[in-house]
Amino acid sequence: MMIALGVLWALSEWMNRRVPADAAAVRMPEVLRRVDLSTILFFLGILMAVGALESAGLLRAAAQALDRGVHEVFAVAGAIGLLSSVIDNVPLVAACMGMYPVADAATVAAGADAAYRMAFVADGLFWRLLSFCAGTGGSLLIIGSAAGVVVMGIERITFAWYLRRIAWLALAGYVAGMALIWIERLAGF
Incomplete structure (x- = not known):
């Protein structure tokens, strides 16, 4: 950068080498x-x-612990989305990219649980869920995104006001979106 x-x-x-020195803008x-x-x-x-x-190696260790302990794509992505309400989604997604490298066909075939590993291929279920959960999860609390923090300053919105009036709507949208993705998966999309 x-x-x-x-x-x-x-x-x-x-x-701008020919621009006069007084035109410093x-x-x-x-x-x-x-x-x-x-x-x-x-x-x-x-x-x-x-x-x-x-x-x-800490991100990979965290991914392995989640794989052993949870081993469910919706639960892992959902937890990451909830974490996104406190941690900004940009570094969170960057961390997830380090935790879960994009799998290729050989990795999926060699793995013990091919159905689970299939979620981590390019455009797989995990990556679609991650993009939804990290993006939407950042709106659950106003501090979950840089834009929310900026709005707090500009519009003088308090954390408590957002929590009472907006957070439950964001949570309803978050749950509804995950349910829709789950229904799409069941329908074979």
Whole structure:
């Protein structure tokens, strides 16, 4: 990300080399003053932490513990969605990608439980559930997404107000969505 920013900066300077110095609005330092760098650095830090957990093997160990203890795709994805109400969905999904690598046909065939492993192939049930659960689960509590935190500040919404008036609607939508995905699975879609 930082390399891309550096390349963008160099390219911008080269493209604007003939712009007068008093027209600083198009120069990268002025543009960067308008960018919320703390948010960008927050996500960079979170993604680096997820990478560290993955290289330490902790994410894989967590996935193996869930496989042994729960061993049900809907329960695992549902729990991740509920966790998304507290932890932002971007690092959570990044962690899940480290926990559950996309399986290929050979991995599925070699595994002891092929039906369970089939959920982890590209476009498999787990990945569809994860995208729904992590995205929707972030709305269960207003602090579950960066957008919710921003809305709290802009609209002066309190956590308690959101919990009383909105959280139960988000939970109803979350449960209904998971039920619909389960019905689609039973119907063979």
